[in-house]
Amino acid sequence: MGVTRGWRSALAGTLAASLVLAVIVGVLGPALTVIPIEVLRLVVGALLLVFGLQWLRKAILRASGWRAVRDEDSVYEREAAAARAARSEERAGLDWYGFTVSFKGVLLEGLEVAFIVLTFGSTQGSIPLAIVGAVAAVVLVVIAGIVVRGPLSRVPENTLAFAVGVMLTTFGTFWGAEGAGVDWPGEDASLPFVLAFVILVSLGYVTALRRRRLALA
Amino acid sequence: MRRFARFWWDFIVGDDWRVAVGVALALGLTAVLATTWASAWVVLPLAVAAVLWMSLARSAARR
Numbered sequence: 001m002g003v004t005r006g007w008r009s010a011l012a013g014t015l016a017a018s019l020v021l022a023v024i025v026g027v028l029g030p031a032l033t034v035i036p037i038e039v040l041r042l043v044v045g046a047l048l049l050v051f052g053l054q055w056l057r058k059a060i061l062r063a064s065g066w067r068a069v070r071d072e073d074s075v076y077e078r079e080a081a082a083a084r085a086a087r088s089e090e091r092a093g094l095d096w097y098g099f100t101v102s103f104k105g106v107l108l109e110g111l112e113v114a115f116i117v118l119t120f121g122s123t124q125g126s127i128p129l130a131i132v133g134a135v136a137a138v139v140l141v142v143i144a145g146i147v148v149r150g151p152l153s154r155v156p157e158n159t160l161a162f163a164v165g166v167m168l169t170t171f172g173t174f175w176g177a178e179g180a181g182v183d184w185p186g187e188d189a190s191l192p193f194v195l196a197f198v199i200l201v202s203l204g205y206v207t208a209l210r211r212r213r214l215a216l217a
Numbered sequence: 218m219r220r221f222a223r224f225w226w227d228f229i230v231g232d233d234w235r236v237a238v239g240v241a242l243a244l245g246l247t248a249v250l251a252t253t254w255a256s257a258w259v260v261l262p263l264a265v266a267a268v269l270w271m272s273l274a275r276s277a278a279r280r
Contacts, residue, residue, distance in 0.1 A: 042244065042248075045244070046241065046244055049240045049265060050229060050230065050231070050237045050240050051231075053236045053240070053265070053268065053272070054232070054233070054236060056269060057233065057236070057269065057272050057273060057276065060269075060273055066276065066277050067276075067280075111228070112228075169265065169269075172265075173261050173262055173265055176240075176244050176247075176261060177247055177251075177257075177258055177260075177262075179244075180244050180245075180247040180248035180251055181247075181248055181251035181252065182247060182251045182257050182261070183255070183258065184258050185258065194262060197266075198262075201269070202269075205269065205270060205273055209273060209277055213277075
């Protein structure tokens with residue numbers, strides 16, 4: 001939006017959505033702390049597992065050739081052309097199209113981040129620490145964007161999706177099982193082993209599906 | 218209202234509802250076994266691997 005419709009409206013939309021997300025975290029954060037930790041871990045684990053498995057599924061299908069890898073260049077060109085062609089309408093001194101698209105985009109994607117911050121923070125007993133982690137990630141991405149100065153096509157999108165899926169599935173498995181009443185051997189020390197298991201299984205599925213595809217070709 | 222419900226369905230469940238059902242069943246099974254079996258921690262990782270494979274195999278078979 002910044003490149004095609006102007007940075008002022010895009011940044012205003014981003015800022016407005018960030019404020020809404022901050023309010024959501026500020027309101028829901030304290031509310032979550034009154035829920036019993038076992039119930040919270042069960043619900044959070046289940047949601048993280050559902051999210052994580054969806055991410056992993058898509059990443060594995062793409063990595064094994066069963067689903068087309070997103071062509072970020074053509075997506076960028078298509079979206080940029082649509083943004084340039086959109087009608088101009090000024091409201092409150094802002095290009096309304098640029099503002100609303102930026103606002104919706106940041107809000108929808110940010111909701112998932114807010115959910116992760118709230119759940120990770122509340123299950124580990126420190127929402128502020130989770131917020132610091134999320135803010136650090138945002139700063140890192142902004143710095144990377146400034147350094148790279150290129151469209152998202154340069155980002156290894158499927159590798160990132162794979163990593164996100166692995167992490168969400170790992171934490172979902174760990175907390176989901178704890179919420180269901182399981183005692184992990186070694187408690188938190190078992191987390192790296194769950195992570196290794198998820199990675200090995202996922203890579204194994206990539207190999208198996210790749211072989212299946214080659215056999216059919 | 219319908220669009221609102223659709224948004225939350227897509228946001229949480231995604232494009233394969235069987236994964237969500239599989240996760241719910243796996244957690245239920247884990248909870249039942251955890252009451253009588255100290256090693257019930259093995260159940261969820263294996264069940265998650267099975268749910269993922271079933272979803273992948275189904276997607277691959279449709280293409």
